[in-house]
Amino acid sequence: MLDLIRRSALWLRLLFTPGTGRRRAGVRLVVVPPPADWTETPPTALPAHRSPYGFDEHFDGAATIAVRPYLAAHEQRLRRRExxxxxxGLDMPGSYWIHGVEVA
Incomplete structure (x- = not known):
């Protein structure tokens, strides 16, 4: 810990003193006002936003079969094992229909 007090004082001086402004001395921001007679046509308006929830269709949840992916994966794992x-050449008790084909 060499020169702890000097380093702390330098850090505090850099932190709390204002900068010199030498880095931005040559840069000047030039703002050009827009012309009084604007020649471009105004942009066209965007179409009205359509929410996907605003459709008039009603979905019947009882008409579709709910598939639980973890159950389907488990059944597929059992079928592959069989x-x-x-x-x-080993016979396992289980389903006799594998991938839509009847097995004996």
Whole structure:
């Protein structure tokens, strides 16, 4: 911890004293006012926003089958295991319909 007091004083001086402004001395911001007679046509208005929730259609939840993805994944895992075991010549108790094909 060499020169702790001097470093602290320098840090506080840099923190609390105003800058010199030397970096921006040559840069001047030039603001040009818009012309009095504007020649461009005004932009066209955007179409009215249509909310997807404002449709007049009513969906019947009872008409569709609710699929739980975790249950479908579990059933697919069981089917794949049964097929793998059948490929090795082992018979497993389970479903007799695998991928829409009746198996014996």
């Amino acid at each position: 097929l793998a075991m059948a490929a090795m």
